[in-house]
Amino acid sequence: xxxxxxxxxxxxxxxxxxxxxxxxxxxxxxxxxxxxxxxxxxxxxxxxxxxxxxxxxxxxxxxxxxxxxxxxxxxxxxxxxxxxxxxxxxxxxxxxxxxxxxxxxxxxxxxxxxxxxxxxxxxxxxxxxxxxxxxxxxxxxxxxxxxxxxxxxxxxxxxxxxx
Numbered sequence: 001x002x003x004x005x006x007x008x009x010x011x012x013x014x015x016x017x018x019x020x021x022x023x024x025x026x027x028x029x030x031x032x033x034x035x036x037x038x039x040x041x042x043x044x045x046x047x048x049x050x051x052x053x054x055x056x057x058x059x060x061x062x063x064x065x066x067x068x069x070x071x072x073x074x075x076x077x078x079x080x081x082x083x084x085x086x087x088x089x090x091x092x093x094x095x096x097x098x099x100x101x102x103x104x105x106x107x108x109x110x111x112x113x114x115x116x117x118x119x120x121x122x123x124x125x126x127x128x129x130x131x132x133x134x135x136x137x138x139x140x141x142x143x144x145x146x147x148x149x150x151x152x153x154x155x156x157x158x159x160x161x162x163x
Contacts, residue, residue, distance in 0.1 A: 006150055006151050006154075007065070007147075009143060009146075009147045010060065010061075010144055010148065010151075011061055011065060012143060013089075013139075013140045013141070013143025013144040013146075013147060014060050014140065014144060015061070015140070016136050016140035016143065017053075017057045017092055017136070017139075017140025017141055017143075017144065018054060018058070018061075018140070019136055019140075020043070020096075020134070020135070020136025020138075020139070020140055021042070021054050021057070021133065021137060022042060022044070022133070023042060023131060023133030023136060024042050024131030024132065024133050025040075025043060025046070025099050025103075025130070025137075026040065026041045026099065026106070026128065026131055027128070027129045027130075027131045028041075028127070028129075040131060041131075042131070042133055046099070049095065050095060052091075053091060053092050053095055056088045056091060057088065057092065057140070057144075059084075060085055060144060064085075067081060079155075081151075082148060082155050085144050085145065085147060085148025085149075086145060086148045086149060086152065088148075089143075089144035089145025089146075090141075090145060091141075092138075092140065092141030092144065093138065093141040093145060095137065095141075096134055096135075096137040096141055097138070099134050099137075100134055100138065103128060103129070103134065104130070106128045107128050107129070107130075110127070110128055
């Protein structure tokens with residue numbers, strides 16, 4: 001893969017991550033006394049850390065899109081440009097895995113409550129599910145991280161074995 005193809009893959013990963021930011025991350029339904037309808041939590045509802053993820057993905061998309069211009073005007077950035085996707089991809093991956101863990105813990109807690117309360121009522125209890133946004137953020141972060149690692153490996157190989 002050439003550098004421009006890796007940049008396109010990185011732009012795709014940033015786009016997937018930004019799309020996942022606005023889709024539901026955790027979905028809840030059947031919480032009748034508290035929430036009479038389906039309720040979902042998406043990236044903006046989690047707070048400042050997730051907004052930072054969106055801003056970093058936008059920054060990475062801008063850096064990947066304008067990489068030729070940046071390198072032409074400041075050649076010293078050739079070292080830093082491959083490092084940013086690793087940092088941003090790792091940050092997004094950590095947020096997505098943490099959200100996935102929260103959702104899975106809540107599902108396990110609700111299963112425990114349902115098994116204890118099964119004798120009390122026969123109606124369906126509350127449900128918590130992990131939304132599509134979590135998986136898209138996870139996928140986008142993995143793509144950004146992978147393409148950044150590929151570009152850094154190519155840069156190191158070119159520095160080690162010049163052609």
